[in-house]
Amino acid sequence: MKRRRKRTAKKIDQRTKIVLFFVLVFVIAMSVSYAGLYQKSRAVAREEQQVEADIEDAKDEKEKLEEKKEYVKTKEFVEKIATEKFGLLYPGEYLLKGDEEK
Template sequence: MTIRKKQNKLDQRTKIIMIIVLIFVVILAFSYINLRQKSKKIAKEQQQVESQIKKQEEKKKELKKKKEYIKTKEFIEKTATEKFGLLYPGEYLLKGSDD
């Protein structure tokens, strides 16, 4: 009977070890799934930020172009005429009728 008791104890130990291993595997699986979801979320956020960066870079280019245009004589003359009604001597402003 002692051999049978030893086998029974070994079987119980094996069962306990198997249960512990199974619990560990389940915990690892849930952790992996959770990390995978977080990774996808972060990747999506990164894509959105990169998109915003591109938009801001385009806006920056447009503002640089506008800044350069503002420095031109053409802009100064246009603004002086349109906003302040200033003209060169001997120059006349013709306005069309608004129908």
């Protein structure tokens, strides 16, 4: 009977080693997988921050364009463009230009 117990004990020991080996392989595989997912998650978070910053920039630009749109509708803008681009003046107005440096 002693021999049977030793053989049974060895078989259990060997089975335990095999199970532990597979558990260890599984844990290592999961760790590698987790590390990859963690890196991807960080990359996505950085990209999300960049997109949010781009959205804020776009909102600022939109506000500036809205202000310019309102300014373009003013009489002041029309007069400025008429004078600068087309040389138009009100009657009795004179346009004085200085010497341009070369």
